[in-house]
Amino acid sequence: MTGNVAVGVNGSPESVAAVRWAAREAALRGVSLRVIHVQERPVPPERLEHVAEWSSTPEGPVPPERSRQYEDLLQQAAGVAEQAEPGLAVVAEELVGEGLAPRALLAELETPGAVDLLVLGSQGLDSFTGFLIGTTSLPVAAASERPVVLVRTRETDSDAQGGGHTAAETGRLVLGIDLKGDEDHETVLEFGFAEAARRNSRLEILHAWTLPAMYAYAETADPGIGEELGDQISRTLSRTVEPWQKRYPDVPIQARAVVGAPGAELVYASPGAELLVVGRRKRPLPVGPRLGHVAHAVIHHAKCPVAVIPHT
Numbered sequence: 001m002t003g004n005v006a007v008g009v010n011g012s013p014e015s016v017a018a019v020r021w022a023a024r025e026a027a028l029r030g031v032s033l034r035v036i037h038v039q040e041r042p043v044p045p046e047r048l049e050h051v052a053e054w055s056s057t058p059e060g061p062v063p064p065e066r067s068r069q070y071e072d073l074l075q076q077a078a079g080v081a082e083q084a085e086p087g088l089a090v091v092a093e094e095l096v097g098e099g100l101a102p103r104a105l106l107a108e109l110e111t112p113g114a115v116d117l118l119v120l121g122s123q124g125l126d127s128f129t130g131f132l133i134g135t136t137s138l139p140v141a142a143a144s145e146r147p148v149v150l151v152r153t154r155e156t157d158s159d160a161q162g163g164g165h166t167a168a169e170t171g172r173l174v175l176g177i178d179l180k181g182d183e184d185h186e187t188v189l190e191f192g193f194a195e196a197a198r199r200n201s202r203l204e205i206l207h208a209w210t211l212p213a214m215y216a217y218a219e220t221a222d223p224g225i226g227e228e229l230g231d232q233i234s235r236t237l238s239r240t241v242e243p244w245q246k247r248y249p250d251v252p253i254q255a256r257a258v259v260g261a262p263g264a265e266l267v268y269a270s271p272g273a274e275l276l277v278v279g280r281r282k283r284p285l286p287v288g289p290r291l292g293h294v295a296h297a298v299i300h301h302a303k304c305p306v307a308v309i310p311h312t
Helices: 013-029 047-053 066-083 100-108 137-143 187-200 213-221 224-247 264-269 294-303
Strands: 004-007 033-041 091-098 116-119 147-149 170-175 202-209 253-260 275-279 308-310
Touching: 004 013, 004 264, 013 033, 013 066, 013 116, 013 147, 013 187, 013 308, 033 066, 033 100, 066 091, 066 137, 100 137, 116 137, 137 147, 137 170, 137 294, 137 308, 147 253, 170 187, 170 264, 187 202, 187 275, 187 294, 202 264, 224 253, 264 294, 294 308
Parallel strands: 004 033, 004 116, 033 091, 116 147, 170 202, 170 275, 202 253, 275 308
Antiparallel strands: 147 308
16 A cells, blocks of 8 residues: 555645655655645635744746745745755645635545545644634545544644654554444555554554443443443454554554543543544535544544544
8 A cells, every 4th residue: 555645735734744745755665746726716814824934935927827935835845855864756646626625635536546544734723713724634534545644733743744653662553443333444544554554653542432322231230241241342353454454563562441431532642643543434414524532532622643544
């Protein structure tokens, strides 16, 4: 699984962190990196500030579909990638589309062979209101047919910027898996094992569960019921992971079934990890594609980059 890697940029600090992370990913896969900027029409006011900060070229007469400011942004983003991974082949390109950037990026993702992994900056939570800022990363992650990695920037967390590890948590990926119903685990597990193999990292596979309401009264009378159910879930997790252990014998893994809310448990496991991997089921909904509550929780609160993997 060594496909094309692309990163979307808009000049924000988050997109700089995304470029660094994407550069490392492309180097690990042995492929070139596409640095993409989408010129929206009309340009949203919040985009102008980031672009102006990056541009050092006075605006002069240019064709209507071109902008020296945007070209400056792309060149500087390409420079960040080349500095992060010397020798990496980097291609910078402008996409011009009517409407919002998510539409143009999703159209690019639907082009066969164009992009196999898209990396975007994510601003996370506004410290004042608690709402996710930004209008690109979430809609793309919710509707993409390809894996999308969302990267945030922190001055004190080098993992979010695509580089180092902490001394205590060197080389660790976290993968959340849902064992309920008819969920497709194969796509998510394939991505997680392949990423761990590229990095020579340990893969921590986590399934979080809670005792069904029907067991509440029974557990009061017999506390062993919860333990018995937990043992069954652990065995199911082991059976699910076993074929992938055989396929990737060099990837050390730790598969755990824990009691708790899935989103919260994954967030607790995220500090120090290189990447947190979650699935997104592709459901035909009347209101269009959406992210589930677990994906929302980790995108908002995880302390490392988050990969959202669409599956059936």
